Amino acid sequence: MNSDDRTLSRWHAELGDNQTMNAPDPTIQTSNNPLLLDWLAPYGLPPFEQARPEYFESAFKVSMAAQRAELDAIAANPEPTTFANTLAALDQCGRLYNRIELLFSNLTVSETSPALQAVQRTMAPRLAAHENAIYMHATLFARIDSLYRQREQLALEPQDLRLLERVHLDFVRAGARLDGEARLRYGALVQELAAECTAFSQNVLADEGNFLLELRTEADLTGLPAFMREATRAAAAQRGLGENTHAVNLSPSLTEPFLTFSARRDLRETVWRERSLRGAHEGANDNRPIAARIMALRQEQAQLLGYASYADYELADRMAGNTAAVLDLLGKAWEPAKAKAKEDRAALTAMAVSLGEPTPIAAWDWRYLAEKVRAQKFDLDAAALKPYFTLDNMIAAMFDCAGRLFGLRFVEQRGLALYHSDVRAWEMQRADGTLVGLFLGDNFARPSKRSGAWMSIFRSQSGHNGGTLPIVINNNNFAKASPTLLSFEDVKTLFHEFGHGLHGLLSQVRHERLAGTSVLRDYVELPSQLFENWALEREVLQRHARHVQTGEALPDALLDKLQAARRFNQAWSTLQYTGPALIDMALHSLPNGTAVDISAFEAEQCRLLGVPADIGLRHHLSHFQHLFAGPGYAAGYYVYMWAEVLEADAYEAFREAGDAFDATTAERLLQHIYSAGNSREPAQAFRDFRGRSPQVEPMLRKRGLLSQ
C-alpha cells in the first residue's frame, strides 16, 4: 500500500480519435473557443496554452448538446436494432465532450487555480446531470436492453458480448430502470453528490495550502538529512519565503520524511496533528458535515436501486462480489498485524528509552523510532540510500524494465506545449519504432496539485476506425530539487503509477469502454502493484541505482541490507492501511437511512477494532479523498489489498520461471493482463495468465504475516 493513488478512469470520460471526431454543428467550428476547434497540436494533444478556465463552461455546453444529439440519433435510428448501430455506435459517440471533460478533470487535479475551481463548482452538478441523462435515456436503454435479452442468440464475438453486458450493467447500475418519482429523485441526487464531492476535495486542498510550518533556526532542523534540508528550503521558496528559510507544508512528500527524521518531537507532533486534522477544522473548509451529507445521499441512492446498503451496491460490481469476502481478506491481515506490531512496539520503546525520549510512544514517534531501529538492526540508513535514487535514473529503470518485459522503448519529446513546465513527454514505441502511445510524467509537488500519486488519461486507446493511440499521464508529488532524490518508497510509487500507465498504454481492445484501466475497481491495482516488484529486483537496482555524485553503483552490501529490511515495519503499514479500509467498509455498510457523525463514527470504530493509538490511521474520514472526492473508491479502499493478493501470486510466476524477465511469462502477462483491458472477466483473465485461481499466501508472506 505504498502508493496512495486514484486512478481516474470512467468510461464516459474516455476519449477517442481526434481525427474521427464528429463535428456536431457547423457553427462550432467557426467559434473562437479553442477547446471546440480541432486540436492540431502534435499527437492530438489538447491546446494547453489556450485552455483558459473561462472557455470550459461554453465548451461543455456545446459538447454536451452535441453528445445528446448523437445519442438521440442512435436511439431514433429507424433500422432494426443491431450491435453495430447501437453498442458500437454508443462506444464511439461523445468524442467532443469526452476530450474536454478529460482535459478539465486532469487540470483540476494537476494544475488548478481559483478560477478553475470556480468553474469546477459550477460544472460538477451539470456534468453529473449530463451523465445521468445519458443513462436515463429511455429509448436508448430500450434498444440496449432488447439486445441484452437476446444476447445468447446474436452470435457476438466475445469482446462484443462483453461490451453489451458491460454497458447494460452500467445503465442498470446508474438507474436506467427507475421510473416516475424515483427517476427524478435519482437525477437530483447524483447532481448534489457531485457538488458535495467537489467541495470535499477542494476543502482538503485548502487545508493543505493553509498550513506552513516555518523552520527558523538550526535547532528546528535537527535530525533532518541533507535531502530534507534541500526539500524544506524548496518548499519555503515555493511560498515566496526568503533564501535560507526552511518550511514544511502538508504534502506527504515532506511530512513522511519529516516525521521519519526530525529529532524535534514537538515539531513532529505539530505536523502529525495538522495532517490528521485536514478537513476537520470548524469553518469554511469543514468536511465533516459534507461527508455526513454524502453518506445520506449514498444511502438514498442504494435504496432507490434496491440495495440494503451502499456497500452492497458497490460490491455487486466488484471482483470480491460481497462485503463478506472483503472483511474475510482484511481480517486475515488485521489480527496477525496487530500481534506483530506488539513485538515491534517493544523494540521501538526500548529505542526511545535509549535515546532519552518519553514513553509510552505516540503516533508521531513511530516513524522516527522505527527509522532508528531499522538503521541499527539492518545497519541501513535511509538517508545514505537516497543519493543512489535520482528521479531521472529511476525513470530510466522503469522504462528499461518495460522494455525488457514487453519489447518497448521510450523516446523523450521536448518542446511540446504542455500545461506546466515540469511535465515531460515520451513516445512509447515498439522495438521496430512503431508508435504505441504518448506517456506524460508530472512528477513534482506544487500547491496547485492534489497530493498523492495517480494515473490518468487524456485519450483512451480504441480499435475503431483504424485505431486510436492512448495519451497517458502519471502524476507524483515528489519534492522538487536539483537533482531530485527519491526514497525507496518513492521509487515504488513511481513504478506503481507506471504500472497503471502501461495498463493504459499497452491496451489492445476494440471498444473504448473496455480499454486500459476501465476494469473493475478491485482489479485495477493489479498491473500497478505488480510492476513495483521490478523496482526491488537486484539486477535492476545494480544497473540503475547510481550515486548522484560519483556515479558508483549501489554497493552490494547496501543492496543486501535494503532487501533484508524489506519486511521491517510491515505490521505498522498493514495496520495503517487496513484500519481505514475496515472503517470504510463499516461506514458504507450502515443500513440505508442511518444518519452518521463521521468523527464519532471513526472514534467508535477505532475503539471496536482496537486501532493502536501509537499507530493510528493512514487517512481520517475528514480528508479521506478515496471515499469522498468521488464514488470511485467508496466501499473500496480495500482494493489495494485485494489486488495485492493477485499481484503477489502473479509475481510468483516469474519466480517459478527462475527469471524476473522470463520471456514466456512476460508474453502471457502482456496478452492476458496488460493489453486485455476489460475485454474479459477479471477472474478469468487472471486464470488465463496464471493457470489457476489466485492464492492469498504470497501476499501474507510478503507482509511478514505468515510464520514461514
Ligand SMILES: [Zn+2]
Ligand atoms: Zn494504483
